[in-house]
Amino acid sequence: MSALEAQRPRAPSWLAGRGFDTAVFAALVLLLWQGAHLWGGEVAMTTPLGTLLFTAKTLASAEFWPHAYATLSAFLIALVIAASSGILIGAVLGFHRLSGEVAEPVLVAIYSIPKVTLYPIILLFFGIGIAAEVAFGALHGIIPVILFTMNAVRNIKPVYIKSARVMRVSGWPLFRTVLLPATLPEVFTGLRVGFSLTLIGTLLSEMFGSKRGIGFVLMQAIGLHNMDVIMSLTFLLVAFAGSVNVLLLAIDHRLHRRA
Amino acid sequence: MSEAHVVLDGVTRVFARAAQEPLHALGPIDLTLKRGEFFAVVGPSGCGKSTLLDAIAGLSVVTDGVVRIDGQAVAGSVPPGVGVVFQDDASFPWLTVEDNIAFGLRRQGVDGAEVARRVADALSLMGLTDFARAYPAQLSGGMRQRVCIARTLVLQPRLILLDEPFGALDQQTRLLMGDELLNLWRKTGATILLITHALDEAAMLSDRVGVMSARPGRFLEIVETRWPRDRDSTIVSSPEFGAAASRLWTLLRAESLKAMQHQARAQTV
Ligand SMILES: Nc1ncnc2c1ncn2[C@@H]1O[C@H](COP(=O)(O)OP(=O)(O)O)[C@@H](O)[C@H]1O
Numbered sequence: 404m405s406a407l408e409a410q411r412p413r414a415p416s417w418l419a420g421r422g423f424d425t426a427v428f429a430a431l432v433l434l435l436w437q438g439a440h441l442w443g444g445e446v447a448m449t450t451p452l453g454t455l456l457f458t459a460k461t462l463a464s465a466e467f468w469p470h471a472y473a474t475l476s477a478f479l480i481a482l483v484i485a486a487s488s489g490i491l492i493g494a495v496l497g498f499h500r501l502s503g504e505v506a507e508p509v510l511v512a513i514y515s516i517p518k519v520t521l522y523p524i525i526l527l528f529f530g531i532g533i534a535a536e537v538a539f540g541a542l543h544g545i546i547p548v549i550l551f552t553m554n555a556v557r558n559i560k561p562v563y564i565k566s567a568r569v570m571r572v573s574g575w576p577l578f579r580t581v582l583l584p585a586t587l588p589e590v591f592t593g594l595r596v597g598f599s600l601t602l603i604g605t606l607l608s609e610m611f612g613s614k615r616g617i618g619f620v621l622m623q624a625i626g627l628h629n630m631d632v633i634m635s636l637t638f639l640l641v642a643f644a645g646s647v648n649v650l651l652l653a654i655d656h657r658l659h660r661r662a
Numbered sequence: 663m664s665e666a667h668v669v670l671d672g673v674t675r676v677f678a679r680a681a682q683e684p685l686h687a688l689g690p691i692d693l694t695l696k697r698g699e700f701f702a703v704v705g706p707s708g709c710g711k712s713t714l715l716d717a718i719a720g721l722s723v724v725t726d727g728v729v730r731i732d733g734q735a736v737a738g739s740v741p742p743g744v745g746v747v748f749q750d751d752a753s754f755p756w757l758t759v760e761d762n763i764a765f766g767l768r769r770q771g772v773d774g775a776e777v778a779r780r781v782a783d784a785l786s787l788m789g790l791t792d793f794a795r796a797y798p799a800q801l802s803g804g805m806r807q808r809v810c811i812a813r814t815l816v817l818q819p820r821l822i823l824l825d826e827p828f829g830a831l832d833q834q835t836r837l838l839m840g841d842e843l844l845n846l847w848r849k850t851g852a853t854i855l856l857i858t859h860a861l862d863e864a865a866m867l868s869d870r871v872g873v874m875s876a877r878p879g880r881f882l883e884i885v886e887t888r889w890p891r892d893r894d895s896t897i898v899s900s901p902e903f904g905a906a907a908s909r910l911w912t913l914l915r916a917e918s919l920k921a922m923q924h925q926a927r928a929q930t931v
C-alpha cells in the first residue's frame with residue numbers, strides 16, 4: 404500500500420499541500436478586494452493595506468479590548484452551553500428512538516428558520532445584556548450539536564456493542580472504550596458547525612440588542628459609515644473564525660479518515 | 663470427549679414486531695454440542711442461523727426453552743469462555759489492528775508483556791503482522807474479518823462461535839483459513855460452532871453438520887462426516903467428501919427454494 408504510494412509521481416510538496424491552496428485562495432481574495440476598492444472608491448471599500456494598517460491601530464487601542472473581551476466571554480459561555488447541553492440532549496434523543504423521531508423534524512425546522520425572528524422573544528426573556536447574547540449564541544449553536552450527536556448515537560453499529568458484551572465489557576468501560584470513540588467523529592463535526600453558528604449568533608445579538616461587544620461596535624460603524632472600522636473588524640472576525648475553522652476541519656478530517 | 667458442552671433444550675425465538683404479526687424466527691431446537699467437537703450449521707438465508715448464535719452466546723433472551731453451557735443456564739448475559747466472530751464487520755475503526763486485537767485482553771487487565779506476546783502470535787497466525795499499525799479502514803473486508811477472528815482467539819475461548827466468518831474471502835483463502843481453523847481447533851481443544859453458507863466448507867471442516875430448515879429454523883438432519891481429527895483441506899478431493907457435500911445439498915435444495923419463495927412473497931407484499 405505504502406509502496407504503491409511511493410511509486411506514484413508527486414507534485415513538489417509545497418504545491419501539493421493544503422497550504423498552497425490556501426495561499427492561492429488568499430491571493431485571489433486580496434485581488435478582488437483591491438479590485439472592489441478601485442471600482443467603488445474609498446467610500447465603498449478600503450484597500451487591503453489600509454485595512455491592515457487600521458487593524459494594527461485598532462489592536463493597539465485601549466477601547467478595542469473591553470469590547471473584544473465582552474464578545475469573547477459571551478461567545479465562550481454560549482459555546483460551552485451549546486456543546487454540553489447539545490451533546491446531552493442529542494445522546495438522549497439518539498438512544499431513545501421514539502423521542503428522537505418526534506424531535507427530529509422540529510429541530511430541523513428550528514435549524515432552518517432565521518433565528519433573528521426569535522430575537523424579540525429572547526430579549527423579552529433575558530433583557531438586554533450578556534444573558535441575551537449568550538442565549539442567542541447558544542440557540543444558534545445547539546441545534547447542529549444535537550442533530551449530529553443524535554445521528555452519531557443512532558448509527559453506532561449494534562455489532563460493536565455485541566462484540567463488547569462478548570468480551571465482557573459493559574457499563575462505564577463500554578461507554579468509554581466503545582460508545583464514545585464510535586460517536587466521536589460525528590459529534591466533533593457537530594461541534595465544528597456549532598462553533599461557527601454560535602459565533603454568528605453572539606455577534607448578531609450584539610448588533611441588535613447590546614451596548615457592548617464587537618457586534619455593537621460594528622453596528623455603530625455601519626451607522627456612521629466608518630469604512631475603516633467596518634473593514635478592520637470584519638477582517639479580524641474572518642481571521643479568527645477562519646483560523647479556528649481550519650484547525651477544527653483538520654481534526655475533523657483526521658477523525659473521519661478512520662471511520 | 664463425548665461429554666456435553668452446550669445443550670439447547672426447546673430453544674425458540676419469536677420477534678415481536680410493531681404493527682405486524684410476531685415473526686417466528688427459530689426453533690424449537692434441541693441440540694447438544696460435545697466438548698471439543700467441530701459443529702457446522704448450514705441453512706438457507708434468513709432461516710435463523712444468526713438468531714441461533716445470539717441465543718447460544720447469551721446475547722439475546724430466548725422466547726422459550728433454555729441454553730446451558732457447562733450445565734449453567736445462559737440467561738441474557740454472556741458466560742465466560744465464549745468467543746464470537748460475527749457476520750458483520752465488528753472491527754473497531756478507531757483502533758489500529760493491534761489495538762483491536764488487544765482490546766479484550768486489556769479490558770480483562772492482562773499485563774502488558776503478556777498482551778504484547780499474545781497479540782504478536784495472533785497477528786502472525788492471521789497473516790496481519792505487516793498491518794499491525796494500520797487502521798481497519800485501510801484493510802480489505804477479508805482482512806478486517808481476520809482482525810475480528812484474532813481479537814476473539816487471543817482470549818482463548820473454550821467455545822468459539824463463528825457466523826459466516828469467511829464470507830468476504832475468495833475461495834482459495836477460504837480453504838487456507840479453514841486449515842488454520844482446524845489447526846487451532848486441534849491445538850486448543852475448543853468446541854467450535856461454525857455457521858456457513860458454503861456447503862463444501864461445512865463438509866470439509868466439521869465432525870457434524872446441522873442442516874436447518876427454512877424459517878422458522880429447525881434442524882432437519884444432522885450429518886456426521888467421520889473425518890479423522892488431523893484432517894485438512896486436501897480431503898476435498900476424496901470421494902467421501904463429494905458424498906457428504908452432495909448429501910447436504912440434497913437436504914438443502916428444497917429448503918433453499920422455500921426460502922427464495924418466502925423472500926419473493928415478502929417483496930411483492
Ligand atoms: N431484531 C429482529 N427483529 C425482527 N426480525 C428479525 C430480527 N432479527 C432477525 N430477524 C428476522 O429473523 C429471521 C432470521 O434472521 P437471521 O437469524 O439473521 O437469519 P440468517 O442468519 O439465517 O440469515 C429473518 O427473517 C430476519 O429478518
Ligand SMILES: [Mg+2]
Pocket residue numbers: 711712713749825
Ligand atoms: Mg446470518
